[in-house]
Structures are given as C-alpha cells and as structure tokens.
Amino acid sequence: MSPVAWIVGGARGLGVVIARELAEDGYRIAVNYRRSRQAAETLQREIEQAGGKVMVMQGDVSRLPDVRRMAREVLNRWERVDVLVCAAGPFIFKRTPAIALSDQQWREMLDGNLSGVFYCVREVIPAMRRQGSGRIITFGFPEVEQAPAWEGYSAYAAAKAGLVSFTRTLAAEEAPHGITVNMVYPGDIRDPYKEAPISAARGKKDPRNPVGRPGTGGDIARVVRFLAHPDSDLITGAIVPVTGGFTNVHFHVK
Template identity: 50%
Template sequence: MKRNRTALITGSAKGLGVRIAHELAAQGIHIALNYRSSAAEADRLRQELEERYGISVLLLQADVSRAEEAERMIDTLISSWEHLDILVLNAGPYIKKRKKLADYSLDEWHDMIEGNLSSAFYLCRATIPHMRRSKWGRIVTIGFEKAQTAPGWMYRSAFAAAKTGLVSLTRTIALEEAEHGITANMVCPGDIIGEDKEKHIADVRSLSDPDTPVGRPGTGEDIARTIAFFCSEASDFITGTVLEVTGGKDVLNKYKMRREQ
C-alpha cells in the first residue's frame, strides 16, 4: 500500500468496524474512526491501533444518517489530513425483532432507509470530489447475502430495501467514477453475529457450525480481509463487484427452513 493512505470507517467503534480498522491499519493506512455514541470504545480502539501499528488515528463523532453531520465529518477529516483515500461504509442500523412490513412504524422505516442508504449518498457526495482530485479512491459498502438479486427477505423489509438500493448506488458510482481512478465495491457478510464480529479466523478454526457448509462460524476477520483486498493498490481493475462472504450459508431462507423442520 502506498504510504500515507487514509481511510474512514463508519460505525467503527464496535463490531465489524473494529476488525476492519485493524486489517487496514496493519497495512500502514491511517484510520479515521467514526462513532455515534460509543466514545469510550472508539478511544480504546484508537489507542490500540496507534500503539500496535504506529499509525495516526482520528476520532470523528457523527450520526451519518444526518446529512449535515456526515458532511461536517468529511470536512473535519480533510482539514486534518488533506485527503481521504478509502471510504468504508460499515455503519447501518438493523432491527433485530422480526417484523412484517405492515408492522413497521414510520420512524423505523425512516431510520432504516436513512441509516443504510441515504447515509451512503451523503458521505459519497462529500468524499468523491476529494478522491477525484487525488485521481485515486476506494469505496466499499456493506450489503447482505443475495442483495444483488433484490430478493424478498421476510421480517427485514426496510433493511433489505435500503441495502438493495445500495447495490445499485455502489455499481453506479463504479461506472461514473472509474475515469477518476475510483473503485466502488460491496461486501455481503453472512450470518456473523455478536462477539464473532470482532474475532480472528484463528479464534474459530476449532469450532463447529453445522449450519454453515464450510463447517465453522464466520468472523470479522473474514469480512475485513475481503474489504482490504478491494482497497489494495492492485485492485484497480475490480469495481462494481458484489462479493458474498457467507461460508455457503443460506441466511435468507433460514426462517423458512425452520418452519419446514
């Protein structure tokens, strides 16, 4: 990786964002950590990254679902570092309770669309002009299994609608910005939950997961390594790609399979 590359990872104080930050920092990339309310966790991660990898870390508090806060965050980063090379759109709300479309409140629908789709528009609109000036950029979004096929997903209607819209947005950016040396790709995690989001692959090698064809649980490192691949200097020919990292598990149909058992 070229020296002095910088990356902004949204929603990076906890979960998948932690492993993504470690993976990119290990390559010498300076990291901007975005958080909404997890200030203590973000500061603890900042210390870990600076001590372990000797990079610079910037803490940026913002609710990226709000246009003015997202834009302010990018302005602050540019004022501090002058350029932004990598944008990883990891933040995105998710309603864990199983709810059919008719049972969603207007606020819940709004939160899902703003947090998972509109936030990407706000951040990309603010970031792309800076990447154009550098003639180099990497944008990575996060989806879900089969997102590129616009599938139905029971009990996840708002989240699925936002993420399938994000697929089209990602691919459109890839086409529009290719001439400026900017790539845009999406990574679609499988059923990686809880503490597994911050684990290494080595942590689960000896564990069995009979519901996943490869036989082990997925980890945050599985996702982080994929994102790092898209962000590398040599990945300039890869853009508009939607890549699933699921271990072969059919996440969307697990509820159906449970009913049939």
Template identity: 45%
Template sequence: MLNKVALITGSSTGLGKRTALELARLGIDVVINYRTNRDAALQFARELEREYPVRALAVQADVSDPADCRSLVGQVLEVFGRLDILVNNAGPYIPERKRMAEYELDEWNAMINGNLTSVFYLSKLVIPHMRENGWGRILNFGFDRADTAPAWMFRSAFAAAKVGLVSLTRTMALEEAEYGITVNMVCPGDIIGEWKEANIEDASSAGDHSTPVGRVGTGEDIARTIAFFCAEASGFITGTVIAVTGGKDVLTKYRYEAESSKPVW
C-alpha cells in the same frame, strides 16, 4: 510517502472495528467513526497508534444526518489533508421480526436513511477529493444475495435499503471509474456477537454445522475482503458484489422438521 487515509463508519465496535484494525495493520491511517460510544472509540484509536505506524482519529457523527456527515468529512480533511478510502459499515438494523405493514414511519425512515441515504451523503462529500487525487476506494455493505433483490421476510426496510444500495454501488462504479475510483460491496454472512471482532484463527476450532465450510464466520473474514478491494492492485475490480458467507444461506430463517415438511418459523 504519506499513508493513505480510510474512514470507516461505525467502527468503535463490531465489523467496523475489525476492518479498521486490518487496514491499520497494512499501514493505512484510520478514522474511527462512532455515534455514541465515545470512550471505546478513543481507546481503540490510541491502541492502533501504539501498535502500528499509523495515525488514528476518533470522530463522532451520525451518518444519517447530512450536517454530521459534513462535519465528519471536514474534520478528516483538516487533520489528514486527504481521504482515500470510505468504508460504509454503519447502518441500523431492527432485530425484531416485523412485517412491512407493522413498521412505524420513523422506523422505516431510519432504516432507509441509515443504510442507503447515508452512503449518498458521504460519497457525495468524498468523491470530489478522490477525483482530485485520481484514486479512491468506496466499500459498501449489503447482505447475502442482495444483488438478486430477494424477498426477506420480516426485514423489509433493511432489505429494501440494501438492495437499493446495490444499484447505487454499481452506478457509482461506472460513473467514477474514469477517475480511478472503485466502488464495491461486501455482503457478510451470519456473523454475530463476539465473532464480529474475532480472528479466523479463533474460529478454527469453533465448528458450525449450519455453514458449509464448517466453521463460524469472523470479522477478519470481512476485513480481509475489504483490504483486498482497497489494494493498489485491485483497481480493475469495480461494481462487484461479493458474498462472504461460508456458503450459508443467511436469508432462510425457517427449517424443516425431520417428521414434517411444514416450515417452522
């Protein structure tokens, strides 16, 4: 029996890399998509093939470019002959705190295209093949409480794109349910730096008083959630938006000083 095939965008590093590792561990062939980090992607693909009974392919593509998306999906189908799982992990983010009125047009377009329109490009390309097989899993990434359309100061473009993606996720879920395709969203918490590729065990001794569960979040927390949605037995779950935050409110970027009720940004 052939392995299922998963395309994880932006997976040479970070959460995408940890997700690819988890899926490979479960016996799923993986496509490592990268934009610029060629050496890391190729090395990671070789490591996965050595460690697990899977095939791993590294493919360069900018998922905000429709031509690159066509090339990416075409290469996957040429090599594997199928594409069962799409994980839309890649998405630009501007760490600088900027008010909406301060965004340049190219910055705004990059946020919308990279985080929302790219999902349209790739989903449009892969859904026909999933329909033909009568099975598919599409996973999108959001942010905490994106399904409530919250205000997120200084993150207007990113937030607008991801909130739009919530509606797109749920719409695709309804439209594709009859074909055995599920579409869900995972909303990571405040997982930063080296923790994006870390295991849960690594975090067991790393306390975090700002997170109700008492530890930092890891890439494995996200990867295990994605793996759950990808399972054969998870076919009844679609249109779901799930927060993986440890209970932490990641949108609130101000704190109250002990001596004052004035918020400090």
C-alpha cells in the same frame, strides 16, 4: 504520504477489525461512532499503541450535517481520503411485517443503510477525484444482488437492495476518475466473532454455514484489504459474498 481510510461505523462490530488491519497496512484511520465513545477510544488506543495514527469522531451518518462535519474534520487534518468503508448500518432484529413498521423505523433503516452512504460518498468523492484514485466499499446482506424477499425485514432489505444499484451505478460513473466502488456482504456474523480474527473461529462449529465454521470480522477485513489495494483497480461494481455459504434461509433471531 500514508493513505487515509475512513471506516464509517468502525468503532464497533465488523468495522473494528477492518480498522485494525488497514492500520497494519499503513493507513491512517478515521473512525466515527454514534454512541459508542468508549469503544471508539479503546480502538484508538489499541491502534496507536501499535504505532498507527487514528482520529475518532462522533457523528450519525444518517444526518447530513454530521456527515459534512466529519468529512471536513478528516480532510482538514489529513487532506485526503483514499478508502471509504461504509460499515455502519442499523438493523432491527425483531421480525416485523412491512405494514407494521412505524414511520421512524422505516426512516431509520433507509437513512442509516442507504442515504447515509450517499451522504458520505458525495463528501469524499471530490477529494478522491483530485487524487485520481479512491476505493469505496459498501455492505450488503446474503444474496442482496438478487433483491430477494426477506419477510419481516422489508425496510432493511429495501435499503440494501437499493444500495446494490447505487454501488454499481457509482462504480460506472467514477471509473474514469480512478475510483472503484464495490460491495461486500457478510453472512450472519455475531458476537463474539464480529470483532475477532479468523483464527478465533478455527475449530469452532456453525452448522448454518456450509463451510462449517463461524464467520468473523477478520474474514470481512481480509476482503476489504484486498479491494482497497492499489492493484485492485480492475475490480469495480462487484458484489462479493463472504458468507461461508450462509443464506438468509438459515437466519433466525437468537
């Protein structure tokens, strides 16, 4: 039976290439979207035309009822979840001091980037335990494992730093059940490279990255595919940078 990967927030951005490439590896793909229905359906057609199997769901991972409904849809249809990739996560590009954040902005960052991961893993881990295996992959930001200050982005940084501890704790708790939990953190990957393969960045220049070229969704997908592989069962609790050497010192809003 083909394995199942749920790419949370996979309809747009970095999750798109992850969905494409896991489908190439033989996974049945579940993706959810909050508002990007057209993008989700386009991705579905693309994967199906290549011979893959996809299900598309509308849902907001910051809302527990939505997560419960989506998890039921995946498990009712395919009876398993082998890989959960938590690629969703809102970000406010406007630099805002902590005390200037509204209650809504604070909740959006914490719920979308931290609570939503908790809701998703709580729904799928029982199935993974029954299977005796599973892969969970979360997303961070450069140097997040050091809980760095990130002026102007305090709520997002707090959520992701908390997610590091949650990722490592979950890795320790679920290791006896054959479930690995790891975090990948991208550099500052922006359009048109978010949904692009690595080949699209060859020969291009990005002076912010010491390696010299832009990062792509393909770079992230390559690492996710590695962590999702059955033979990667000795890797858990890892925080993996995929940044080209980029640090947030180089971050700026275009």
